[in-house]
Amino acid sequence: xxxxxxxxxxxxxxxxxxxxxxxxxxxxxxxxxxxxxxxxxxxxxxxxxxxxxxxxxxxxxxxxxxxxxxxxxxxxxxxxxxxxxxxxxxxxxxxxxxxxxxxxxxxxxxxxxxxxxxxxxxxxxxxxxxxxxxxxxxxx
Amino acid sequence: xxxxxxxxxxxxxxxxxxxxxxxxxxxxxxxxxxxxxxxxxxxxxxxxxxxxxxxxxxxxxxxxxxxxxxxxxxxxxxxxxxxxxxxxxxxxxxxxxxxxxxxxxxxxxxxxxxxxxxxxxxxxxxxxxxxxxxxxxxxxxxxxxxxxxx
Numbered sequence: 001x002x003x004x005x006x007x008x009x010x011x012x013x014x015x016x017x018x019x020x021x022x023x024x025x026x027x028x029x030x031x032x033x034x035x036x037x038x039x040x041x042x043x044x045x046x047x048x049x050x051x052x053x054x055x056x057x058x059x060x061x062x063x064x065x066x067x068x069x070x071x072x073x074x075x076x077x078x079x080x081x082x083x084x085x086x087x088x089x090x091x092x093x094x095x096x097x098x099x100x101x102x103x104x105x106x107x108x109x110x111x112x113x114x115x116x117x118x119x120x121x122x123x124x125x126x127x128x129x130x131x132x133x134x135x136x137x138x139x140x
Numbered sequence: 141x142x143x144x145x146x147x148x149x150x151x152x153x154x155x156x157x158x159x160x161x162x163x164x165x166x167x168x169x170x171x172x173x174x175x176x177x178x179x180x181x182x183x184x185x186x187x188x189x190x191x192x193x194x195x196x197x198x199x200x201x202x203x204x205x206x207x208x209x210x211x212x213x214x215x216x217x218x219x220x221x222x223x224x225x226x227x228x229x230x231x232x233x234x235x236x237x238x239x240x241x242x243x244x245x246x247x248x249x250x251x252x253x254x255x256x257x258x259x260x261x262x263x264x265x266x267x268x269x270x271x272x273x274x275x276x277x278x279x280x281x282x283x284x285x286x287x288x289x290x
Contacts, residue, residue, distance in 0.1 A: 082216050089223040096230035103237035110241045114248060121251050 027077025034084035035072060038065050041091035045098070050091075053098035061090035165206045167218035171199050171225070178225040187235035191228035195221050 042061055050058045068083035175195055178184055184192050202217035 085216070086219060086223075089220055089227070093223055093227055093230065096227050096234070100230045100234040100237075103234040107237040107240050110244055114244055117248060117251055121255055 027081070028072065028075065031068070031072045031077040031080035031084060034081045034088070035065070035068050038068065038084045038088040038091060041088045041095070045091045045095040048095045049098040049102065050094040053101045054094040057090055057094035057097060061087045061094060064090060163206075163209060163211065165202075165211060165214045165218065167215040167222075168199075168202045168206050171195075171202060171218040171221040174222045175199055175225045178229050181229060181232060183232040183236040184228050186232070187239075188228040188232040191224060191231055195224035195228060198224055 038061070042058075042065060045054075045058055045061065064083045064087035068080045068087055071077075071083060072080035175192070178192060178195070198217050198221035202214050202221055205211075205214035205217060
């Protein structure tokens, strides 16, 4: 009777230990995944011109990723996952800032070229007399 | 006795207050404002519907965590919601600029084509004017020649 009680207790302890181990592992796996996603987003941002267009956002993302990696190394999976999620969205914002700046610059440049073209078209629709044809050589 | 009773009532009220009304979370408030501003941009609905939808979902998670007084989860989800809304705004603006250029290219081609047509017509006119002048000069020369031979 006493023996079986002791068995039950140790079985319970074993289950609890296994569960704790499993959930810690799950948290670390989740953190690993989120860190990998954030790393990929940072790489994309760095290749998209974010270092020039959005250095502050990029620096924030890098800092959070480093802190996520440190928390993960310290076996704090929850903090690591949260920081990696933030690093990922910060990197995406940095990339989108760079893309948006490029699109905006292209649109401004395009508008300027269109304005020049319209002005040109306006001038050439003026009466032909503004562009005199070579006068016939007068007989001497 | 009276004082003790009052303190008891105050404590009970404070505890009840804690249990029923969640603490205001600044990050959640901020996310709500950012999302409302982003939604007001017509480009967002047209070009970044999925991103703003993702932001709204994160805000719902943040609000539900705040209701349960889970401030840490509320702040995390609220931060993700705000940044996702920011992302929606940036992507929508970029796509609107791209569309502006794409539409403008059609207009530019039309103007350039019209200019080429006009130039061709002007060249044609100049050519026929020159031909007419040449014919007139030739006729005058012939007339003079005929006159001198008489």
